[in-house]
Amino acid sequence: MTQPYLSATHMRGGYGKADILNDCTITVDRGQIAVIVGPNGAGKSTAMKAVFGMLNLREGTVLLNGEDITRLTPQERVHKGMGFVPQTHNIFPTMTVEENLEMGAFTRGEDFSDTLAQVYDLFPAVAMKRRQRAGELSGGQRQQVAVGRALMTKPSLLMLDEPTAGVSPIVMDELFDRIIEIARTGISILMVEQNARQALEIADIGYVLVQGANRFTDSGKALMADPEVRRTFLGG
């Protein structure tokens, strides 16, 4: 079996002395959608931040395309092809939508107009407001700008920290549709989600974390069908 595109294995670590992650493993293949779900305080976001290098790991390794990136800073990981959309503060509020996207492409010296066009194709609502300040947009549109900004770095792995937090169900469905579209272009997606049911429906692989460790790992559909997962995490 070939190695998955992202393979973060046996991660252990936390912010202070206490470990939040206890032997947590996350892998994502090319073009796959991986979703991390679990109860509050299970370490879902922490696991993603660990993959992105925002906290120091005491144990475990992170491989991206076979390359060990465990010791790299988040900025260096962006250069390696990781795109990260934080849960909050994920846009430049006083800058226009187009400037937000431009900043995403900051490190790319070359012409980025084709990527810009792709992002606008993907999010037509955002394209209509390209001259408007991003801080004045609705919550759902801000999320689209945030995802668009991350896409401008041309990532091969896109990480989303609760992209649907605080948006309406209709906007959430649309955002998930867009995420599927992004994955079809070959970009791997790693996503932390509070809305576990909807997220697992689109997931190729789902990780249920409990207390910083993997409890269940299976395809999204299988997890949804698993009676124990349903009973404990999905509310019946």
Add this chain to the structure above:
Amino acid sequence: MDILNALVAILNFVVIPAAAYGAQLALGALGVTLIYGILRFSNFAHGDTMAFGAAACIIVFWGLQALGISLHPLPTALLALPVAIAVTALLMIATDRVVYRYYRAKRVDPIIMVMASVGVMFVMNGLTRIIIGVDEIRFDDGARFVINVADFRAWTGLSEGLALRQSQVVTLVVTALACWALFWFLNRTRSGKAMRAYSDNEDLALLSGIDPDRIVRMTWIIAAALATTAGVLYGLDKSFKAFNYFQILLPIFAAAIVGGLGNPVGAVAGGFIVAFSEVAITYPWRKVAGYLFPGWQPEGLLQLLSTEYKFAVSFVILIVVLLFRPTGLFRGKSV
């Protein structure tokens, strides 16, 4: 006729001086607001940076004078300005290396940065005095007036005179150019947008691959350019005196806060608001009232506040804004 005389008096004693003073405050406030927005602290050393920049400009000006170079009828100081900006920018970057970088790396609270800047203020204050002394220095060579009182009376036949000094015109023109250049840089260039992005959301800017050291360096260079220009214009208009720049710090901060800290448009507007309030409140309106209401013989000078108390105006504006609109008129960051 009397209404015209009243208008000329207002123009001569309020509008023109306040516009020139407002432009100087606006340039100062732009520097303060830029440092606040990007480096995230109130730089108390900004007034003395202006003094140092002006002193550097005067020294270069003396050198040019000794060489017999003049920009007549414009003030020769304008020729010395670019050199003075370069010297001040070097000093700013050196100060950042020695003082601020250490605290930034430690991610200290803004108040510690502010206190550090107070220390820098004292050092720069002393440095300026050692270099150029404490005496009053005039360096406004070139033509004195664009319009002088006698000519104006002869042209218009009005009894009220109007003077437009060259330093005032130079102040307004240079300020307009500096603002245009700054806004063009911030809104149109890649580096300027990166600075705004860094100001908006530092973490996301880092994730977008923006180099923080470069942003910090550019900020100091621009702040030095703005401070030096403001200091030189203020000195041309009112003569150079090292201590004056410490006092002007208060109206400058008032201007930046009124406009909304971190917001450049607000800083410019704030500069003019503070200047016009200060001049209008300390101006004796008796003469204007005499033209408008010939029958009225007021007892006093109709001066709301004597000029000694002009700094109180800045304080009052500050308090009112902070009470009713803490983020300033143009939605900056709250203090």
